[in-house]
Amino acid sequence: MSTKKNTELEEFEPNIIGFLCSWCSYAGADLAGTSRIQYPPNVKIIKVMCSGRVNPMYIINAFQQGADGVLVSGCHPGDCHYTHGNYLARRRVATMKKLLEFLGIEPERVRMTWVSAAEGRKYADVVREVTEDIKKLGPMTKIRREKEW
């Protein structure tokens, strides 16, 4: 029984949507590329100008539209290109996690990190960790909705 479960877990490749701010984290992801650091392909990036742009609705929507996990990544505290958008994002994500818990969804499916433009290696590490974490949680099925188009 347990063996079967393990095989199932190994086969599951999570689909994760990453919202990365344009100035720090997206540039950090680019640096991981220019440095040719290999990492799992499970996180697909949506570039936003600032992590403060990430409406909590997007997180719910990502789960509804098929994502198993969500990553929000911005500039380090104090380093936000727009002074404090990353603090807004942190507050919104923290609140959203509580709401997810209330809905019976594992709050660990949402992860917020700080990755600077100089941290290509850290971005690769974050992707590896998030992928592993979501793999352990298994597929998200609770609030998935059928495609409308």
Add this chain to the structure above:
Amino acid sequence: MKIGVYVCECGSNIASTVDVEDLVEQAKEFPYVEVSRVYKYVCSDPGQVLIKQDIEEKQLDRIVVAACSPRMHEPTFRAVLEDMGLNPYVLEIVNIREQVSWVHDDKSKGTAKAASLLKGAVLRASLMHPLERKKVGVTHNALVIGGGIAGIQASLDLADMGFDTTLVEKSATIGGKMSQLDKTFPTLDCSQCILSPKMVDVNRHPNIDLLALSEVVEVDGYVGNFKVKIKKNPSYVLADKCTLCDDCVPVCPVIEHDEYNQGFSPRRAIYIPYPQAVPASYLIDPNSCLGIDPLICSKCKDVCGPEAIDFDMKPEIIEKEVGAIIVATGYEPYPIENIGEYGYGTIPDVISGLDFERIVSASGPTDGTIRRPSDGKIPKTVVFVHCAGSRDPSKHLPYCSKVCCMYATKHALQYKHLVHDGTAINFFIDIRTAGKDYEEFYQRAAEEDQVIYIRGKVSEVFQDGDKILVKGADTLTGETVELHADLVVLATGLMPSAGTKEIASLLNLSVGMNGFIREAHPKLKPVDTAISGVFVAGTATGPKDIPDAVSSASGAASRAAGILAQDELEIEGTVAQVDEDLCRGCGLCAEACPYSAIEINAINKYGHALRVAFVNEALCKGCGSCAAACLNGAINQLGYTDSQILALIGALGEE
């Protein structure tokens, strides 16, 4: 709607790990796609011509390019669209190089990820609308913050180009750290002799308004149109009346440490920082003067013939409008008292490199004879410790400050020139002589002037009688070294000045891990910052020697002139937009806005007074924080609208 999709092979950079042919075939099935092509280098001229031909022949009105990061070629492809009469904002770039082909070597997984991103991009492109780039006027004046050699050079360059320039300096004189140096490497020419003519030029230049003892306290506005508030602190001496006669100094009863001489000599509460100071005027130190607070002494005022002293002078706020700002706020030496094992602050004859500059200087406290602080004797053995507090990630500065090897070598050489029978010993980790004629300078010190170089770190420094016991290791012989020195000079590194940190936070400039201001691009935009219209010169971005600081200052001045010479500038179209019918005037967006770009105004709608949000597009920087805060979805970020992002999420969520 007709969308053109262009997939770039980037030679083999993309094609080797992403199946580009498969991507092109898949894209043909995506909605609205009229044409889908692959090309070896889409960014090349023939690649651009390919897109242009398709736009013309197939009447495309949205373009999707799957290639390298938009940070590389978004401007290139926007220009292609503009050339063909399309709006530059109906372009979407899919990053399949930095974020796919270079990081995933599994071709099938990489291709699947790229296809998903490409589909999202096509869906997003179908929801894009042309955006307008508004035009704003430009104020043809500049502000330079910091009056060290970099700020001086930037101000002179801008003023020579004909731009009115305000130079703001926090201390009483311009000149910065360079004014404290005795000689400069590798030419050994006198620092003051090459600096002071430039300082005088600043003072005389008709296009430069020099504000010493002043601080920038507020900056508002945006590129081309900054509004700056400068606080000018009182000097208590009227510069236009002061004749520099020095009558006030002998009567002043207050004795203070002279900062210019690193505290090795005294000054009075009324003083001139140094004879060549610019502006050339005495000033009163309000912290120690007995005539300002408390009001018990007026000896200087009594003897001042031209009545230049005014105890009632108050700080004033000066407002300026400028089109561009250059930050040249410089460095501070690393506080060497942090390194307990080297005994700085407890052993009087352990001094810093900057201390040595004053002690060796002809205008310094010892009139150019090298004497040690404790007993005034001429030291016969001097140890110079390189990398004191540098290249030590566990405890001190992790980085190399670039100039210390050279200035410690210069100090050793200067010492040997002044004390012929003396011994100069340099402890080093590596000797870094990257600069024109620097290696030759080091060879000259070691060979012609018999400066001794020991490769190894000093571990401990003790007082031993009237000598200093220096313990270290010679890592070339593997032996421990113990020797007695009369003077120990610690070659300390450079760290960002307090002013650099203050100005960075005032202007919202991002700083790197070591606290220095981060350039817009470390290689290709080394004097730009992430904020348009704000440039950076000198050591505010990191340690530099004088020639590098000067050339970065000239670079910053010419980049600033690129803005100042324009009559109007275009601002980005990706600003926030309010739907007045959905807005309920709650003000959550205004609270979230970091730039105070949103106001809640009352408008008359259908005969009712309604409160709605209003966006000042010139102030809006397009971060989108307001759009995420709005509960009604009434405010949106153009170019990153909710519908576009939700479409992207939909495409990426599909398995």
